[in-house]
Amino acid sequence: MLGFSTGIFDALDRLILDSKFRYLQQEDPNKKIVLVSIDEKSLSYFNKNGMYWPWPREFYQITTDYLSQSGAELIIYDILFDTPDFDRRNISGTRSDKRFIQSLENAQNSILAFKSTAAQDSIGAAVNQYAALKHYQINDKGPYQQPHLLTSRPIQKLAQSTKRMGNTVMSADEDGLIRTVHLFDSLAHKGYVPTLSMAAYLELLDGKPKLEWKKQGLQVGDKVVPLQENGDYLINWYSKGGVQEGTFPYYSFHAIVQSAIQKMRDSTATVPLPPSVFQDKIVIIGASAAGLGDIKSTPMSSLEAFPGMEIQATILNNLIGENFITQPPSWLNGVILLLLCVGIPILIAYSRPTKGASITIGILILILLSGLALFSFSRIWIPTGMFFVMGVITYSGSAAYKYFAEEKQKKKIRSAFGQYVQPEFVKQLIAQPKLLKLGGEKKHLTVMFSDLAGFTSISESKPPEELVSFLNEYLGAMTNIIFDHSGTVDKYIGDAVMAFWGAPISQENHAELACRSTIKMLEKVNQMTPQNTDTHARFGIATGDMIVGNIGSYNRFNYTVLGDTVNLAARLEAANKNYGSRAMISEKTYELVKKQFVCRPLDMLVVKGKTKPVRVYELMADKESPNNLERLNKATYLYQNGLNHYYNRNWNEAITAFREVTELLPEDGPSLMYIERCQKFIKEPPPANWDGVFHLKTK
Structure with missing residues (x-):
């Protein structure tokens, strides 16, 4: 859970969140806010008419009057009127301020901006001098305890004429992007002052709503605004900003002034911005011209520049429509992370690497898709960055540990079994080491016994060295044929060979493989044995249920087969000498291979030690043989x-x-x-x- 306490995943989570905002955009659900922009067009328009920035306050008086008369619900100035207006040619700065003040008093629905800076102390008198600077005693458990100093505030008479004032201070994250804001800031513990958007929201509410810090956020009246653990409000961006197809409608400041002047001259005149545009709207007025320095960097800046007033508009829109970003509680994130960090190693331990990787990737993709779906439809943000990083780290560590542990085990298995069993069996043991445990299981298999008849005459005619060489060559040739046909050599007993098919790797055609191997072994024996001798091989093959597994002690055991079917195969091998046959097979084997091989019935036979007769057949040739x-x-x-x-x-x-x-x-x-x-x-x-x-x- 180190990521929660240290924030080491914050940067990655912020990047993922930014991408979600950009690619999972939402339309403005409220259609309540419009923006009036001091843009390049307005600056150029007034410059041509001899009015240079900063403009006289009369412009704002004209704008305020027009908006008020148009039925605007709120008029918000994201502009700092912190100095008196100055005199211009034929225009008195004092008279310009008075007109603006009178306009604000008449409107009774305006909000002005101020700016604060974190400081060790604050000027208490400043709070008392400004009635519109409403400071709230919320409760002492709030997150914003660092005191602020009022550094830029409207001149006193302007502030006395407005309904409320709001703070415009915004702090960017380490990468310079604004993602969160303080909805309130403390003034040296003399109370809390709201941000500009919160001041506007409080003005929209009836009466004096109850404000209280809650564990889940800030309670405003009967609603709770979710906050992050550090108390910051996470802004819910809608779509790209700016004039062209942005979230909010943009109107140039000079167009309002033009419309207002034309309406004063002729109330019936058709104007660029008729009063209906602003009726029942919340109007935010601010600067968007690059030279005025109010362009902010946000997660949406790569799509379009974001003026400060649009950030305030976005926050206010969130509050009005309760369009909040919500997050699951930290304990839930901790549980998910714990499940990943514990579950992935268990998954890796009990599954194959490719399967483990596929499931791990599937889990991470599921988390990603779940996060995208929750964010897209409900604006629930799950910080998936830490899940991905920890998932990858946990998988990599677990897979690496398992790889080196398995390699050690594989080396041991290859060393112990590689010379004695077929490669497929070695692979099976490597993939399933549990096969090395003692015990067996009942399976339907085919078993074969072979013996080299006339071996005594060969041994009498050869010196010991040649006899051993011949025997090794013979057993090697027989073993290779068995391995070529996916059989398992059980044991050698002198010149006799015991083998079986269908285990440890399951084979549906185990009887066919055993018979085809036997035909090849008969051919090989004819090539290897001396001419003009009575030396030949005899084979007994039986199919049926038998016990297969590791039989023996914990110190020494053998992978072998046991049961009546095994005993029958041994009896059939010996019975060949009574019939002069070479390969005798049981009836169950015959029924499985009669379409592939030339066989003939030998007898109804009761082998020694049994009472029930069994029908036996001679395996003669492969029907697919190239011979005639x-x-x-x-x-x-x-x-x-x-x-x-x-x-x-x-x-x-x-x-x-x-x-x-x-x-x-x-x-x-x-x-x-x-x-x-x-x-x-x-x-x-x-x-x-x-x-x-x-x-x-x-x-």
């Missing part, structure tokens, strides 16, 4: 025909069909096995209740 599969397809057809005869107890017809298969596929293991089985059944037929199920006696 015509002979294989024909052999598969003949094989199925033989199998049908077998189950119908047509032993001789089955033998004939299976022998036709061996003509196409010499040494076809399953066909030779069924020929042998049929010959046995011819000699010793199975019982009448034979169901074709084969019971495997060995693992």
Whole structure:
């Protein structure tokens, strides 16, 4: 909350607020105030007629009379008449002052300006000499305790003729722009005197409204004017200032004098500014010519120059229409900032960097859009600068900390697992380190066991060094194929390999990947094993529910799979030697891959340790293989025909069909096995209740 107490975000918040005023402009909702400008045109007009600045007070007398007769509700002079008028050719300064004084007395609705300066003490007599300088005893808890000295005030007789007087002092911020004003200033604790716009507002109110400093602002009658924490009033700008399409209508001073003189000569004359222009209006008269030094810098100055009188008009318009800038309480800003500073680190800790950045940006954009909407429709100002700065700082710090912490963890994971599992698994572990925790989950996966049959003959024919080299080459080739097909190598047991698909990264086609990997491994084994040997690989594949996860102790564990499906795959691998097959798959696997691969049924099999039979198939070839599969397809057809005869107890017809298969596929293991089985059944037929199920006696 340091930003609240030190104001370190003030400059940024002011710039954002200035932009909101410039780009989210509002029309004047009251249409009550008009401005009479002492502009370059007026100076030039009177210069041509021999009247140079400063003009005689008679000009203001003529203007006041005309405005009063036109029905103006208030006539406000943002001009300091702090010295008596001087004599000019054929014009007496004293007589000019008297005429202006008489005009003010007749109008009884004028307000004159004075100026004060902060000082250690004030002239108490000055307050008492000016009845129009109404000083208010508000309450002693007000924010403006620094005493002011009256440095420029109307000459006494002028001040005695006006209804009220108001202060024109304005203090700019550090960057030179006027954004706030004091609605009242203290006169050495003798009371509070209002700014020019507040004096006009008090005159518009009936009676003597109650004035009291409140926690939420300044109470004026039954209304509360919101103030900032330091007591300043934040001006609500409407649209750009100036003559052309500005907030308030501008009229040249010389046009009023012309109109007044023409009307005095002929009441029916058509004049540049008829009385209807000012009827029931609040008229503020001030200088806009650059040479007169009353041009102020405001947030709207980049659009158009702002004379001091237009600033007073804007403040008065705010007060009349209650068009105030309001702010949420400091505690609410503190809560939002706290949520950002606490929430963003939590968000970064539990989300991916890109997601965390997106959500953080989304939150900041939401704050920005909310701030824009609240300001545009209700003129509620949320100082979003601190939220943006602290949001960016908090995100950057949290992201940097998480990055270095994760890099340390990633390095540890890569070192521990990079050589043993597929790269996808390493990435998964890096993204989800919780996978390293002990435990498992039930998932539908495909598992594969492979074994190198005839390895004993290879080991007997090679010295130990060559045998180790061959084994490493063989296991490396098998592992690469598994990795190429997104599998996870579970373990090596001698020359045997266990792998599974569908975890840790979910794969809908895990059965297909396992079968395609097996086909490639069969091809690779044929390339690697010596010719004229009985060395070949056998594979068992099963699909189903199993437990997958880190199994072991906290000191040593393995990412592996467990369950009946895993045991079935191991039994199928071993069962191949009974059928002379190379790759045996379960029925669940077959149902998932039968459209992609050439398969044939092997048997209804009860594996050792089980009582229920399972239908098993041989995985033969990939249907997308570039090799000609015509002979294989024909052999598969003949094989199925033989199998049908077998189950119908047509032993001789089955033998004939299976022998036709061996003509196409010499040494076809399953066909030779069924020929042998049929010959046995011819000699010793199975019982009448034979169901074709084969019971495997060995693992």
